[in-house]
Amino acid sequence: MNTPLTTPKDRGGPAQPLLLLNGLKKHFPIRGGMFGGTVATVRAVDGVSFAVRKGETLGIVGESGCGKSTTARLLMRLMDPDAGDMVFDGEAVGVNVQAGGITLKEYRRQVQMVFQDSYASLNPRLPIEDSIAFAPKVHGVSGAEARERARELLAAVGLAPTQFARRYPHELSGGQRQRVNIARALALHPRLVLLDEPVSALDKSVEAQVLNLLMDLKEKFGLTYVFISHDLNVVQYISDRVLVMYLGQVAEQGPVEAIYNRPAHPYTQALLASRPSMDPARRRTEPPLTGDPPNPINPPSGCRFRTRCPHAEAVCADRAPVAAELGGGHEAACHMAAPGSGHSKAGRLAA
Amino acid sequence: MSEVMERPAVGTTQAAPLVRMRDVHVRFVTRDRTVHAVNGVDIDLAAGEVLCILGESGSGKSVTMRALMKLLPRFAQVSGSIAVGGRDVTAMSEGELQDFRGSEVAMIFQEPMTALDPVFTIGRQIAETVQRHEGVSRSAAMARALELFELVQIPSAKRRLEAYPHELSGGLRQRAMIAVALACRPKLLLADEPTTALDATVQIQVLLLLRQLQEQLGMGVIFVTHDLGVAGEIADRVAVMYAGKVVEEGPVGALMAGPLHPYPRGLLGATVQAGMRGKRLTTIPGAPPSLETVPTGCAFAPRCAEAEPACSDAVPAPRAPVAGRMARCIHVAGG
Numbered sequence: 001m002n003t004p005l006t007t008p009k010d011r012g013g014p015a016q017p018l019l020l021l022n023g024l025k026k027h028f029p030i031r032g033g034m035f036g037g038t039v040a041t042v043r044a045v046d047g048v049s050f051a052v053r054k055g056e057t058l059g060i061v062g063e064s065g066c067g068k069s070t071t072a073r074l075l076m077r078l079m080d081p082d083a084g085d086m087v088f089d090g091e092a093v094g095v096n097v098q099a100g101g102i103t104l105k106e107y108r109r110q111v112q113m114v115f116q117d118s119y120a121s122l123n124p125r126l127p128i129e130d131s132i133a134f135a136p137k138v139h140g141v142s143g144a145e146a147r148e149r150a151r152e153l154l155a156a157v158g159l160a161p162t163q164f165a166r167r168y169p170h171e172l173s174g175g176q177r178q179r180v181n182i183a184r185a186l187a188l189h190p191r192l193v194l195l196d197e198p199v200s201a202l203d204k205s206v207e208a209q210v211l212n213l214l215m216d217l218k219e220k221f222g223l224t225y226v227f228i229s230h231d232l233n234v235v236q237y238i239s240d241r242v243l244v245m246y247l248g249q250v251a252e253q254g255p256v257e258a259i260y261n262r263p264a265h266p267y268t269q270a271l272l273a274s275r276p277s278m279d280p281a282r283r284r285t286e287p288p289l290t291g292d293p294p295n296p297i298n299p300p301s302g303c304r305f306r307t308r309c310p311h312a313e314a315v316c317a318d319r320a321p322v323a324a325e326l327g328g329g330h331e332a333a334c335h336m337a338a339p340g341s342g343h344s345k346a347g348r349l350a351a
Numbered sequence: 352m353s354e355v356m357e358r359p360a361v362g363t364t365q366a367a368p369l370v371r372m373r374d375v376h377v378r379f380v381t382r383d384r385t386v387h388a389v390n391g392v393d394i395d396l397a398a399g400e401v402l403c404i405l406g407e408s409g410s411g412k413s414v415t416m417r418a419l420m421k422l423l424p425r426f427a428q429v430s431g432s433i434a435v436g437g438r439d440v441t442a443m444s445e446g447e448l449q450d451f452r453g454s455e456v457a458m459i460f461q462e463p464m465t466a467l468d469p470v471f472t473i474g475r476q477i478a479e480t481v482q483r484h485e486g487v488s489r490s491a492a493m494a495r496a497l498e499l500f501e502l503v504q505i506p507s508a509k510r511r512l513e514a515y516p517h518e519l520s521g522g523l524r525q526r527a528m529i530a531v532a533l534a535c536r537p538k539l540l541l542a543d544e545p546t547t548a549l550d551a552t553v554q555i556q557v558l559l560l561l562r563q564l565q566e567q568l569g570m571g572v573i574f575v576t577h578d579l580g581v582a583g584e585i586a587d588r589v590a591v592m593y594a595g596k597v598v599e600e601g602p603v604g605a606l607m608a609g610p611l612h613p614y615p616r617g618l619l620g621a622t623v624q625a626g627m628r629g630k631r632l633t634t635i636p637g638a639p640p641s642l643e644t645v646p647t648g649c650a651f652a653p654r655c656a657e658a659e660p661a662c663s664d665a666v667p668a669p670r671a672p673v674a675g676r677m678a679r680c681i682h683v684a685g686g
Contacts, residue, residue, distance in 0.1 A: 233623040285559070
């Protein structure tokens with residue numbers, strides 16, 4: 001088998017979302033007790049639906065335990081969801097080709113991932129050139145060709161191949177290693193790149209270099225990004241649309257301007273207000289939220305944010321809010337955003 | 352505020368600052384290599400002042416702080432003078448250090464889970480510190496622990512004293528560690544990136560708590576961080592470190608509005624802020640130098656856009672263009 005690896009063709013046209021997730025769930029049982037029975041369940045991802053459009057950067061933000069990394073692993077199919085389905089450019093993921101699906105091997109060729117820990121995600125015993133060439137070889141590219149491609153990619157991410165190709169991961173700095181990880185993710189000509197906190201472990205001056213590189217590569221190779229981060233400023237900088245997660249569910253999603261200028265969900269508002277101000281003259285005196293995010297083992301009934309929400313009312317405990325459309329693809333899962341929900345402030349946000 | 356935490360007001364207009372470090376060098380010498388982590392740091396801290404040491408990984412910020420408490424491993428060679436409250440830290444014996452740590456100076460760390468002992472309840476750990484330094488009874492120490500928990504705003508304090516560290520959330524653990532640090536009313540609190548591992552909504556709570564406690568108790572605080580935003584939220588003064596040297600120092604407002612040295616200027620440009628969307632980020636090319644040799648010129652020169660041959664000739668002397676500000680750059684005016 002010697003298929004030349006090229007960027008797979010766009011099948012569904014520009015209007016077809018590149019990746020569509022519907023009702024994705026992943027629960028982890030906690031076993032314990034004398035007979036190892038299930039004593040509790042971590043609802044890491046609990047009914048998440050969203051679309052990744054072609055050519056966009058979708059930012060996913062949230063605090064620890066909100067399920068953003070589990071979502072990334074589900075997207076990459078490093079774990080199987082308990083429920084829900086995934087459609088990649090019109091083809092169901094993990095379904096055989098005869099039934100109109102895309103196999104996992106082919107899916108994973110088109111979707112690649114960059115992890116936060118740049119050192120742990122590289123094989124310490126392989127020179128970086130071989131790490132980059134590994135996956136293309138698995139997919140049937142000849143060794144010489146794969147190595148040539150690896151050197152091209154090293155140059156594309158700003159590492160001179162003559163100087164760096166034969167080095168081992170421990171001989172590189174954190175920023176350089178993250179560049180290698182990015183090069184490796186691009187080696188299979190993917191269409192979608194999942195970036196799970198790719199700059200969180202880097203120093204600020206290096207972070208800016210990597211962010212600039214990601215912007216350049218996106219343009220050069222026509223990529224689509226899913227960018228997961230807890231850094232709201234970085235997400236605002238790089239994303240076209242933003243998804244805010246809280247305790248395994250989507251709290252709010254929409255275009256970046258809408259989310260940052262007109263946040264509708266009280267959690268998004270608090271999250272944005274928690275950013276340290278860069279101006280010492282305008283220091284905050286009151287924290288926007290008190291307490292820590294609750295444990296996803298026993299999430300609160302109804303709206304999961306109600307235990308920390310300043311606007312919580314009886315209806316919030318009774319019913320889980322459904323996503324209310326606020327125009328232009330901006331949605332918030334809050335009773336206040338949905339007219340007629342029974343919340344005393346309902347409907348004020350709707351246009 | 353509880354009575355127990357009341358402290359005699361800091362002796363007004365003391366001549367000696369709370370912290371005075373002069374020409375401090377730290378070298379780590381092992382068989383394979385020598386790392387010059389800190390290369391001549393001068394730091395002054397007045398009582399009741401908050402100083403942020405800002406720097407990237409490897410800049411020597413944490414090493415400087417550990418030197419202040421004499422917490423460095425044996426193979427570290429420390430030179431220069433370090434005085435806290437007029438006492439020479441470098442000359443202290445092991446016994447004197449044990450009294451000094453905890454009662455005069457206390458430290459909080461980035462990761463409370465590793466800083467707290469997992470096999471004792473939080474209450475026990477606080478009470479132990481109080482008993483050790485103040486020689487009070489166990490029950491009096493536990494009463495103090497409860498007050499401290501209320502001071503750091505831990506809800507249902509009484510129940511949480513009985514908790515083990517793993518039973519608390521990240522934010523509560525960090526508050527508990529602050530309570531341990533404050534147990535003996537230190538005059539100086541050292542904080543090593545205490546909010547870096549916390550979520551955004553929790554980070555701001557802990558920062559505001561620290562600021563409030565610092566004002567209430569009149570402590571001097573040295574706060575190490577790599578995050579300009581955190582410095583902006585808590586500092587009175589900021590010292591920016593690069594390659595083991597303070598390259599710029601000044602009041603937080605002035606420094607963040609207009610840094611003098613090219614390194615903090617680059618750092619400010621490289622920090623993603625709200626409203627920068629669509630603009631290309633300015634970066635600092637290259638990476639910090641390895642510190643296996645002592646820099647002979649300006650350590651930042653290889654990455655600096657304004658570097659000229661004179662930059663590599665000698666280490667730039669500190670210059671003060673305005674009172675209270677200092678930068679080590681030959682392009683800065685003033686002597």
